[in-house]
Amino acid sequence: MHSSPKDIEQLLQRAHHIAGWQLGEIAAELGIAAPHDLRHHKGWVGQLLEHWLGASAGSRPEPDFPHLGVELKTVPIDANYKPIESTYISVCPLTGLRGLRWQDSAVCHKLSHVLWIPVQGDKSIPVAQRHVGMPLLWQPTADEQQQLQRDWEELIEQVALGKVESITAHQGELLQLRPKAANRKALTEAIGPDGCKINTLPRGFYLRTSFTKLLFQRNFS
């Protein structure tokens, strides 16, 4: 399966097909090797499943399945099916924020329709032997949508007011804003406290682990 799925049904079918498989089996089907650990291959699992499911390659700011409007997210889980990491959503724009509305934001678009695929994340299990879980096609409820919008607006407002460097990951109920960079030296332009331009670490929006935990609890138990 490398071609783009023709509809959501086919996408779900492919996802269900590999539920219960080990990552090494999928890798073998695709003719690629599994790394021994993810320390130097942090995005490997996500990219493996992208390939298998036929997601469009590339690093464009688009959904993984543009024609379906569906975003793919793989989530590491523990033995109880609980997510053990936060989920990266998108970069946060740090300039040109005037008039930017939630409805037009990347976060809103990406989270409007998500295919979640849980994968065992216990570091004691060799990567190739980790099992893929049941897929979950999700759309935020009205309540979730509202809370996401509140978080986003609160964070974006502070960025627009030049307070990006005083935002911590403690802020936000569902979303959080955290560094998203190659390292401490990768800087980008932002608005400073006095309204002048400053250089700061690029930031990204993440979904809290506590939220995906609830999400999986609701749907897998």
Next chain:
DNA sequence: TGTTGATCATGC
């Protein structure tokens, strides 16, 4: 032991 801030790989 859960979270936050930092980091790794890749393509362009």
Next chain:
DNA sequence: GCATGATCAACA
């Protein structure tokens, strides 16, 4: 550097 895919690892 930016955007994709994320997980690591130090600290509270």
